[in-house]
Amino acid sequence: MGGLGKVTLSHSPGAAKWPFWLTVSSNDPVVACLASQYAGWSLQHEKFFALGSGPGRAQARVEKLFEELGYKDQADRVTIVLESGSPPPKEVVEKVASKSGLTPDKVAFIYAPTQSLAGGVQVVGRVLEVALHKAHELHFPLENIVDGIATAPLSPPHPDFVQAMGRTNDAIIYAGRAHLFVKGSAEAAKELAEKLPSFNSRDYGRPFAEIFKAYKGDFYQIDGSLFSPAEALVTAVDTGETFRAGKINEELLDKSFGG
Numbered sequence: 001m002g003g004l005g006k007v008t009l010s011h012s013p014g015a016a017k018w019p020f021w022l023t024v025s026s027n028d029p030v031v032a033c034l035a036s037q038y039a040g041w042s043l044q045h046e047k048f049f050a051l052g053s054g055p056g057r058a059q060a061r062v063e064k065l066f067e068e069l070g071y072k073d074q075a076d077r078v079t080i081v082l083e084s085g086s087p088p089p090k091e092v093v094e095k096v097a098s099k100s101g102l103t104p105d106k107v108a109f110i111y112a113p114t115q116s117l118a119g120g121v122q123v124v125g126r127v128l129e130v131a132l133h134k135a136h137e138l139h140f141p142l143e144n145i146v147d148g149i150a151t152a153p154l155s156p157p158h159p160d161f162v163q164a165m166g167r168t169n170d171a172i173i174y175a176g177r178a179h180l181f182v183k184g185s186a187e188a189a190k191e192l193a194e195k196l197p198s199f200n201s202r203d204y205g206r207p208f209a210e211i212f213k214a215y216k217g218d219f220y221q222i223d224g225s226l227f228s229p230a231e232a233l234v235t236a237v238d239t240g241e242t243f244r245a246g247k248i249n250e251e252l253l254d255k256s257f258g259g
Helices: 029-037 065-069 090-100 117-124 127-137 161-173 186-195 208-214 250-257
Strands: 006-011 020-026 041-045 048-053 078-083 107-112 145-153 177-182 231-236 241-246
Touching: 020 029, 020 127, 029 065, 029 127, 029 145, 041 078, 041 090, 078 090, 078 117, 090 107, 107 117, 117 161, 127 145, 127 161, 127 177, 145 161, 161 208, 161 250, 177 186, 186 231, 186 241
Parallel strands: 078 107, 177 231
Antiparallel strands: 006 020, 020 145, 041 048, 048 078, 145 177, 231 241
16 A cells, blocks of 8 residues: 555454454555555566556556556655465566666565465455445546545455455455545535445345356456445545445355355
8 A cells, every 4th residue: 555554453343253354544545545555557478467556556657547646656666566376477577677667676576375364365455445446437536535444354265266366355345344535515425325335236146256157257247346345434524424335244255254
């Protein structure tokens, strides 16, 4: 999150069988989540493929998203995070360095496989970022989002990649909670709260691993609106009103987590 957010692990009564939750907060959520934490940089060479996240994205600025964000970093070192079980090949390192205006020795990569506890934390810790990305997809003015906090249960690791990936996504889709604080009208805040939760998706209702297999592993066939927190709260700071929609689905969470 580029130093602009905070992630903590704590006990929560949000789901009876899964007491430990990750809570993410930022008072600069658009930059922290979309300009840094969002895994928007596709990095590949031959058989290697991974999506890059982290503050290095805001220096390279190769994604179309940065045209809207209007944000740029300038540093003498950059860091990229990869959801991967292996380090990037030198060609990928050189590409990131080149796009960042640096030499390869000034680029650091952090990587962890999805099947690991570290990999699970990295994905579940995106619960606030997922809410910001959904707000962006709904064309809510990003400049009106002034603060945010979100929480989701820590998913147990699984040795199978698809099951592990499914659990990390289900933690957010079926048990994530996000609270955004926005400027603007109460009507706009209410509409955002109603449209934000994952239950609005046509693919809602099955563990993510099942959905992924049903689409034969093609991410782009999955309804994009599924990638959202289960529950949303939106406070209109100009009026003090709070609107909420969605709810935690413990039954599907337990089914996914093996509870």
